[in-house]
Amino acid sequence: MKKEAKKVVLAYSGGLDTSVAVKWLLENKAEEVITVVIDVGQKEENLEAIRDKALKIGASQSFIKDAKKEFVENYVWKALKANASYEFGYPLATAIARPLIAKLVNEVAQEVGADALAHGCTGKGNDQVRFELAWKALNPNAKIIAPAREWGAELLDRNKAIDYAQKHNIPISLTKKSPYSIDLNAWGKSIECGILEDPWVEAPEDAFSLTKPIKDTPNEPEYIEINFKQGIPTGINNKELDSLSLVEELNKIVGNHGIGRYDQIENRLVGIKSREIYEAPAATVLLRAHKELEYFVNPKDSMHFKSLIDQKYSELIYNGFWFSPLRNALDAFIEETQKKATGTIRVKLFKGNFQVVGRASENSLYNKKLASYGDEDIFDHSSAKGFINLLGLGIKTYYQK
Amino acid sequence: MKKEAKKVVLAYSGGLDTSVAVKWLLENKAEEVITVVIDVGQKEENLEAIRDKALKIGASQSFIKDAKKEFVENYVWKALKANASYEFGYPLATAIARPLIAKLVNEVAQEVGADALAHGCTGKGNDQVRFELAWKALNPNAKIIAPAREWGAELLDRNKAIDYAQKHNIPISLTKKSPYSIDLNAWGKSIECGILEDPWVEAPEDAFSLTKPIKDTPNEPEYIEINFKQGIPTGINNKELDSLSLVEELNKIVGNHGIGRYDQIENRLVGIKSREIYEAPAATVLLRAHKELEYFVNPKDSMHFKSLIDQKYSELIYNGFWFSPLRNALDAFIEETQKKATGTIRVKLFKGNFQVVGRASENSLYNKKLASYGDEDIFDHSSAKGFINLLGLGIKTYYQK
Amino acid sequence: MKKEAKKVVLAYSGGLDTSVAVKWLLENKAEEVITVVIDVGQKEENLEAIRDKALKIGASQSFIKDAKKEFVENYVWKALKANASYEFGYPLATAIARPLIAKLVNEVAQEVGADALAHGCTGKGNDQVRFELAWKALNPNAKIIAPAREWGAELLDRNKAIDYAQKHNIPISLTKKSPYSIDLNAWGKSIECGILEDPWVEAPEDAFSLTKPIKDTPNEPEYIEINFKQGIPTGINNKELDSLSLVEELNKIVGNHGIGRYDQIENRLVGIKSREIYEAPAATVLLRAHKELEYFVNPKDSMHFKSLIDQKYSELIYNGFWFSPLRNALDAFIEETQKKATGTIRVKLFKGNFQVVGRASENSLYNKKLASYGDEDIFDHSSAKGFINLLGLGIKTYYQK
Amino acid sequence: MKKEAKKVVLAYSGGLDTSVAVKWLLENKAEEVITVVIDVGQKEENLEAIRDKALKIGASQSFIKDAKKEFVENYVWKALKANASYEFGYPLATAIARPLIAKLVNEVAQEVGADALAHGCTGKGNDQVRFELAWKALNPNAKIIAPAREWGAELLDRNKAIDYAQKHNIPISLTKKSPYSIDLNAWGKSIECGILEDPWVEAPEDAFSLTKPIKDTPNEPEYIEINFKQGIPTGINNKELDSLSLVEELNKIVGNHGIGRYDQIENRLVGIKSREIYEAPAATVLLRAHKELEYFVNPKDSMHFKSLIDQKYSELIYNGFWFSPLRNALDAFIEETQKKATGTIRVKLFKGNFQVVGRASENSLYNKKLASYGDEDIFDHSSAKGFINLLGLGIKTYYQK
Numbered sequence A, B, C, D: 001m002k003k004e005a006k007k008v009v010l011a012y013s014g015g016l017d018t019s020v021a022v023k024w025l026l027e028n029k030a031e032e033v034i035t036v037v038i039d040v041g042q043k044e045e046n047l048e049a050i051r052d053k054a055l056k057i058g059a060s061q062s063f064i065k066d067a068k069k070e071f072v073e074n075y076v077w078k079a080l081k082a083n084a085s086y087e088f089g090y091p092l093a094t095a096i097a098r099p100l101i102a103k104l105v106n107e108v109a110q111e112v113g114a115d116a117l118a119h120g121c122t123g124k125g126n127d128q129v130r131f132e133l134a135w136k137a138l139n140p141n142a143k144i145i146a147p148a149r150e151w152g153a154e155l156l157d158r159n160k161a162i163d164y165a166q167k168h169n170i171p172i173s174l175t176k177k178s179p180y181s182i183d184l185n186a187w188g189k190s191i192e193c194g195i196l197e198d199p200w201v202e203a204p205e206d207a208f209s210l211t212k213p214i215k216d217t218p219n220e221p222e223y224i225e226i227n228f229k230q231g232i233p234t235g236i237n238n239k240e241l242d243s244l245s246l247v248e249e250l251n252k253i254v255g256n257h258g259i260g261r262y263d264q265i266e267n268r269l270v271g272i273k274s275r276e277i278y279e280a281p282a283a284t285v286l287l288r289a290h291k292e293l294e295y296f297v298n299p300k301d302s303m304h305f306k307s308l309i310d311q312k313y314s315e316l317i318y319n320g321f322w323f324s325p326l327r328n329a330l331d332a333f334i335e336e337t338q339k340k341a342t343g344t345i346r347v348k349l350f351k352g353n354f355q356v357v358g359r360a361s362e363n364s365l366y367n368k369k370l371a372s373y374g375d376e377d378i379f380d381h382s383s384a385k386g387f388i389n390l391l392g393l394g395i396k397t398y399y400q401k
Helices: A016-028 A047-057 A068-081 A093-112 A127-138 A147-151 A158-167 A243-255 A281-297 A300-319 A325-338 A383-391 A393-400 B016-028 B047-057 B068-081 B093-112 B127-138 B147-151 B158-167 B243-255 B281-297 B300-319 B325-338 B383-391 B393-400 C016-028 C047-057 C068-081 C093-112 C127-138 C147-151 C158-167 C243-255 C281-297 C300-319 C325-338 C383-391 C393-400 D016-028 D047-057 D068-081 D093-112 D127-138 D147-151 D158-167 D243-255 D281-297 D300-319 D325-338 D383-391 D393-400
Strands: A005-011 A030-039 A061-066 A116-118 A143-145 A181-185 A188-192 A222-229 A232-236 A261-267 A273-279 A343-350 A353-360 B005-011 B030-039 B061-066 B116-118 B143-145 B181-185 B188-192 B222-229 B232-236 B261-267 B273-279 B343-350 B353-360 C005-011 C030-039 C061-066 C116-118 C143-145 C181-185 C188-192 C222-229 C232-236 C261-267 C273-279 C343-350 C353-360 D005-011 D030-039 D061-066 D116-118 D143-145 D181-185 D188-192 D222-229 D232-236 D261-267 D273-279 D343-350 D353-360
Touching (some): A016 A030, A016 A047, A016 A147, A030 A047, A047 A061, A061 A093, A068 A093, A068 A243, A068 A281, A093 A127, A093 A181, A093 A300, A127 A300, A232 A243, A243 A281, A261 B281, A281 A353, A300 D300, A325 D325, A383 C383, B005 B016, B016 B030, B016 B047, B030 B093, B061 B093, B068 B093, B068 B243, B068 B281, B068 B325, B093 B127, B093 B188, B222 B243, B232 B243, B232 B281, B243 B281, B281 B300, B281 B353, B300 B325, B300 C325, B325 C325, B383 D383, C016 C030, C016 C147, C030 C093, C030 C116, C047 C061, C061 C093, C068 C243, C068 C281, C068 C325, C093 C116, C093 C188, C093 C300, C127 C300, C127 D393, C188 C281, C243 C281, C261 D300, C281 C343, C300 C325, D005 D016, D016 D030, D016 D047, D016 D158, D030 D047, D047 D061, D068 D243, D068 D281, D093 D116, D093 D127, D093 D181, D127 D300, D188 D281, D222 D243, D243 D281, D281 D300, D281 D343, D383 D393
Parallel strands (some): A005 A030, A030 A061, C005 C030, C030 C061, C116 C143, D005 D116, D116 D143
Antiparallel strands (some): A181 A188, A222 A343, A343 A353, B181 B188, B222 B232, B222 B343, B261 B273, B343 B353, C181 C188, C188 C273, C222 C232, C261 C273, D188 D273, D261 D273, D343 D353
């Protein structure tokens, strides 16, 4: 029987689902399966072992790509400049990694001359959309296969997947399975499923790994200074750091104080509400610090309007429209607003809290002489009367009728 | 010499500025000055003494109005339903009280047949705008006098004001003057001036009074459940409370855990950036809990669009357009979205942090059977393919060119 | 063989597609088919004949519902208050009728105890979405069948459909088939297909029927006055008219001057661009006149913000979200803004053009004494200086750096 | 007596107001007055005579600057790419010229070492704001003088200004004074005052000069093709034209058909409503044609979001914030969206009407095979079901409750 695809490249994680997918694709869809693992900082201990696992299951080739630096510099920094977050603050860590993974998987597909692309996502999540919209942009004519969407009850259920794996000699991880579905990268972690599906129940402590429980955090506050250059973090406490090290270092420092947890009921793109737990220590502090700096050096109107730009940018990331002409246009707007965003933000970390406590920039628009009520006051108080008169003229005319 | 006004009613606080204003108005502007103190929860120990002080300085009449309940029910609750906050989270406590004060001062003016209204605000703040826009709406033809805007260097400086007070036998408060300029009401506190005008310096602990320093907060978390009915908080831990008691009680509970401090560089309406410190324990937790509930019971599109409504509502409050046909229209929109917002939000308070950890509502749109990846899954996975195909058709067509 | 549905109610037009659908449903999907024709002003000469035709093909029951008045009063007037139009001005005539048709079809379904609902739309248009989203709201558990979406090449092609009709003794209209696909109701007409699919070719004159060609229009201008009460048109030239008569009368008057044609490339909801021709004489003039009046009696801020509301409202109509809590909330906003919209707009009609040339309202906010540069000027010119100083303070501070 | 300014540069038009201002400034404000006339296409017959007039009145120097090309290329084209218009369609002709005039006047001021800048606008219009905000950006420390704002009743009244002129030997134009206040440039004309201040009265035919009355227009339609390259018009009927010639030519062609008149009640920045008449033949057709092309080559999401950008851009122009970091950021967004906007739009002009009747572009996203219902149909109809299912899942869940 002729298969739907000759050669399919699969975005591979090494987990149960994508491992089963390798075999299932070979049996049902493709003559040849090639896997690609993209390292975006998921901290898997043994990427080599994951690569080999795919080969054992039947992949004809199995690639690993270290994309950590590209992830931070070309994806995370753009999201940061856009103050990107969703609904109750989710910093979009998983969402922002998907287009990069899709892009690199597609690059492999083009190198090996594949005619199809595959991912392991189910039909009810956001990630399927992010993979496929990226591929529609980058390779509009490629066939896209989504095994998990076709499995139905047969394999979607974890126990049935394990049976299938055992039947087909697919190695199953020996480490104790987390009770949660997890996605991790340098910008943060998503935690779903299990007991978390009850929106009334507090997320158990074992759901978290990047942030300490508050009772175990230091008993003294820690102050850090984050240095920015044109909207991009370049150092901590005036020590320059490369992009990836900065994020990793900050994840440690901030997580140590128990900062960066989220618990939210979220509106997915596919029309359902889900309960999501996130951890994102570095992202949490960087996002607040960046916005602080941006406001410090830009006029009000620019920043108030930028909030609409930022909101649309966040939506594009969440909904999978990273590769789109609209995102490019938003980026052009955002870059203009970052030109002055050079300076330092001082943050206090303590017991799960953080607060911006100081800000400094050569481009600061804060003018003490204007703001002060003290001796130095240079503000023209008499202008206020005329200002209010005209500001209120429309309202006054309305209520006079 | 004929004075500009026959009878002026002054929004009075009992502080140095408005006390000097009483005398200054009599000397320069009006034949008769009547003062009104509005109690919006500023916790002044002795409102009677404040009233008498105005009479001693020369006011012909001096009123006190208890507006605490009206404040919470007709102003704060509306702001809460609109998730009202400004820029970095300021819950607009001072801003939302101004139109009420203006309204009640104007009511006195109409009762006593005054021809002018006065406030003690300077020319560089937002409050002058809020008073005057309210008066332009409620009494478009009244004369408005702003003594502090006319004083110039003569009296704007605190020391000169003290000299003036002493010269005119205006009693000066014997209690040690705060190094800050403070405004307090049931919804929160604004703290400005002094050392706070240096944006690099952390706000000293003595700037705060509603929230404990974290080191002094309880060493165990506290869980509270907040009950809402159609968007309005009605109880804590299933114990019904009247509006004012609920806010006051919550200020105590939440403040005890050190929650609700803000430190931000803010864009004032008059075109300057200022450094503002706020405390708002009850507001902080109620705003987050309210939004959580609202999202739990409304579809995505309603909530995402409401964020524009909320932003405009917040601007109107901040900028002083409370009495305006636009605010009425926004209220009508918001009321529609609150009809289902009945339920309970569970919040954890600990060491300066709070987190929503549970939510329950008879109108919940969270459907575990749709969201779950487990056995109960009723989601039609096959719909996803068609969904993504059409969602991405525009992008695909674009990149095919 | 058991059919998918026991009793299906079909939104019926009497045309080829829905006639074929009656038979096809009986053969493939349902044991019983009931048809409903909704009269929204499509000017079909013989609705009785259409009803009978369905019975002849095999429908067990066939209903006609006159919904013209309900259409204008509960759908069109709401769209008018929202200044509803899409992209290049399309007044949404077809779009706004769909939810009403869906509602009435569903009412029949509930009366006859049907378990399924059906429409004749294909998979690439907007109307399928409008029908189905309405049904998902009004009858969330009903089965929905879309025959034309399932037909595939077999029947989608017109010639094949005719063959099928002849084979099954389905009467085919004897009148010459229009070369276009047409939808008509009291608010306007949509014209698609045929030569119109070439975006470079001008729409031929035979595509139009509601508007005269300009060369045949009167050689003298005509002036009309349109009277509004709270946003709703109530009369022409001070003669009161009921809602439907007013729209029909205006269609004649305005169409006689050749006014109300649209030619646009439009972005459909399903991700494709299509070329659309519309005619909407009454709608064109009413929409402009309504907006003129609204602006005449409301302050700037209300109207500028309402433009966002209107845009969202138009999107909801276009995309089929008429029955949604968001539309209800938008309506609440809009109603607030119409309270003062009582007055008269004078319009000049001539040779395909129309222009608002006069406006009058007891609630007018136009104040000649404020606006005039002449003798009566009551504007305080000196306020302008202070106004500009504070308006420009942010920019000045920025450029001083 | 020491004057407020040593050397003031005045934006000069040669009309009564700015001529009186030259003398008044010398008498009251400055030791030396220098005038600058900026030619932005106002079609004054004798700019040399205007220059000399200023010298006769007492100006120490008098400059003319031809800025017509700079106006079209650096101001008008930017406005066109932003589809810039205000409220009921005003193409912002006067508004978009003000920042250029302000810039060039300031350049003269810097060349001659002036310490003050002056304009002849009154306190109730928008132009004062546009001049002054530009100067605050370009020369934040310059003194700004607005004679007409200080005149008061003495000179604001036209008759009194004539008396003053005669008393001071200021030459008064011998040509019959227009009953209107007029501003003209290459992009259009504004007409105010006189009978136009009555919003119920139709604008008389003598208010118009760029557009023929419809009864005098040709009796046959004229078709033109407008060629664009990256959003900029480059030719008519495939004949390349330089920017200024193209606009001038188009003003003639379009005006000959009586197209491009506006009559609107407008919300000024200073809080008043005014009645404005505009003529803008070229602008009217170019704006529609440009938008048509833009939509033809960009995906829906880009264009729908750009409408917010365009609206803000228009506001910035109207309100005088041309020189601002926000405008720069919006420009960056807009430029991105113009990259594909190369192609030709065919327009029909006839009897005061115009209609886009054809469009062609190598970057067209219109795909007949997707849009057509005919034989060539390549659209996947089956995707629609899944699309609608997920699109409507939120609504369905809501109404199921």
